[in-house]
Amino acid sequence: MTKIELIQQLKIESAPEEIKEEVMGFLADMPDELSSDHIQQVTDYLFTAQANEAELALNYTDAANALEQYADAVDRNLVDEDRQIGVVLHDNLEAAQNIVN
Amino acid sequence: MVDTSSESQAEKYQQKKEERRERRNENVTERDASRRIKQDNAKNHFQQTMLRFNEAIDRTVGVLAVTPDIAKGLLQDIAGKTEDAIYDINAWGARTNEQAAAKLDQFLGKIVGEAQSAGDKRKADAVDRKVKNKINPRRERVQREQVKLEEKIEKLRAQLELKKSEESSLANQADTAATEAQALREVAKGHQTNSTWFVTMRHRIGNIINPDHTT
Numbered sequence: 001m002t003k004i005e006l007i008q009q010l011k012i013e014s015a016p017e018e019i020k021e022e023v024m025g026f027l028a029d030m031p032d033e034l035s036s037d038h039i040q041q042v043t044d045y046l047f048t049a050q051a052n053e054a055e056l057a058l059n060y061t062d063a064a065n066a067l068e069q070y071a072d073a074v075d076r077n078l079v080d081e082d083r084q085i086g087v088v089l090h091d092n093l094e095a096a097q098n099i100v101n
Numbered sequence: 102m103v104d105t106s107s108e109s110q111a112e113k114y115q116q117k118k119e120e121r122r123e124r125r126n127e128n129v130t131e132r133d134a135s136r137r138i139k140q141d142n143a144k145n146h147f148q149q150t151m152l153r154f155n156e157a158i159d160r161t162v163g164v165l166a167v168t169p170d171i172a173k174g175l176l177q178d179i180a181g182k183t184e185d186a187i188y189d190i191n192a193w194g195a196r197t198n199e200q201a202a203a204k205l206d207q208f209l210g211k212i213v214g215e216a217q218s219a220g221d222k223r224k225a226d227a228v229d230r231k232v233k234n235k236i237n238p239r240r241e242r243v244q245r246e247q248v249k250l251e252e253k254i255e256k257l258r259a260q261l262e263l264k265k266s267e268e269s270s271l272a273n274q275a276d277t278a279a280t281e282a283q284a285l286r287e288v289a290k291g292h293q294t295n296s297t298w299f300v301t302m303r304h305r306i307g308n309i310i311n312p313d314h315t316t
Contacts, residue, residue, distance in 0.1 A: 001309070006306075006309070009305055009306070009308075009309055010302045010305050010306060011302075011305065012302075015298050015302075016294065016295070016298065018291075018295065019295055019298050019299070023302070036310075039306065039309065039310060040310075042306060043303065043306050043307070043310065046299050046302050046303045046306060047299075047303060049295075049299045050296050050299030050300050050303060053292045053293070053295040053296035053299055054292070054293070054296040056289070056292040057289045057290070057292035057293040057295075057296055058289075059289075060285045060286070060288045060289030060292060061285075061286065061289040063282075063285045064281075064282040064283070064285035064286040064289060065282070066282075067278040067279070067281050067282035067285065068278070068279060068282040070275070070278045071275040071276070071278040071279040071282065074271050074272070074274060074275035074278070075272075075275055077271070078268050078271060078272060078275075081264065081268065
């Protein structure tokens, strides 16, 4: 199988630009006529690339979740602190009223 | 011969002497009567004066409406002045009731005026004492408490400002974290898309290697 035939079979042209560039870069070092060994290399490459992308997606998702949890915790903490300050102010208001009365 | 002319002269003398004695006695009786009348008049004046004084004292106490202690002080004061007035009234024993009444009214007016002033002053003093003994300490205590409270409020306000500053910083951090999380999620989405594409290409190359294998 030729490299051009492989490219057509994989429908690389319709892939996103980023993937197209990466795959074409990987294939650039290969000869025009591909052996079964080359095909296996491409298969391994695609497997590894997919695994890397999936792991990156998971890692970025985890990081995004952690940051959102931090933001939520800060918001909750702020609300709690506001409530505590409100209680202190209320106590002092009562003390002031007791003195005036 | 008896000197009848001399006897006659002696009888006449004796008779005139007797007449003068009788006239003298009558004059004495008249003077005594006049003196008694004057004494009675003076006594009546004095009694009327005392009655008017007593009534005036009652009126004074009633009009002033003061406390028993103050009334006692005023009565003692009035009693002292009353003695002076009685002395003066006795000194004018022979004067008319109208004159005595006028003088008495003058005394009473003076006494009532002085008593009124004394009563007002004592009332004012009592108010001053109350203010000094009861109201001022309470006012000072309230002022001290107020100062403490203002200090506390000032401290709380400072804490509140610090909290606000901290909160503002934390809120900014939270916003930044949320924005960053959104950006990371977009990146993750891109990698997920890439992963899907690589999966698709893996299937396609699998079909090339093994056309019979259907995925």
